[in-house]
Amino acid sequence: MRWLAIVSLSLLFSCAGASAGIALSNVPLESQTYTVLGPAETTKSWWGFDLGVIAFPLGEPPVSEAMQDVIKQKEGDALVNLRYSTDRTIIFFMTRHRFHLKADVIKLEKK
Numbered sequence: 001m002r003w004l005a006i007v008s009l010s011l012l013f014s015c016a017g018a019s020a021g022i023a024l025s026n027v028p029l030e031s032q033t034y035t036v037l038g039p040a041e042t043t044k045s046w047w048g049f050d051l052g053v054i055a056f057p058l059g060e061p062p063v064s065e066a067m068q069d070v071i072k073q074k075e076g077d078a079l080v081n082l083r084y085s086t087d088r089t090i091i092f093f094m095t096r097h098r099f100h101l102k103a104d105v106i107k108l109e110k111k
Contacts, residue, residue: 020084020086021083022082025078026078026079026082026103029078029080034078035107036080036104036105037076037105037107038074039104040073040105041070041102042069042073044061044062044066044069045097045098045099046058046060046062047095048095049094050093050095051093061097061099066099070101074105076105076107077106077107078105078108080103081103083102083103084099084101084102085099086098086099087100
């Protein structure tokens with residue numbers, strides 16, 4: 001009987017990783033000089049309604065908001081060496097998605 005409770009709870013409360021990636025910069029930097037201000041990071045989340053086979057997002061992924069938050073942390077202009085990952089946690093019929101962003105903030109130099 002105990003194993004039935006464990007299986008039931010794991011079906012109701014589960015977590016699964018979704019993706020990860022890297023990017024060189026969030027803006028074109030060809031022939032531009034810049035100064036690295038330092039590393040920064042943030043995590044943003046949004047919710048979805050999940051019926052197992054069909055899921056409905058309850059908001060847009062806050063990728064732009066995450067990039068702006070990281071830039072503001074160091075008062076920079078752009079980002080380089082971006083590393084991101086996403087994960088999700090399912091609780092009953094609701095799914096919490098998280099977007100985690102780490103990057104080096106840069107200040108573009110005037111020409």
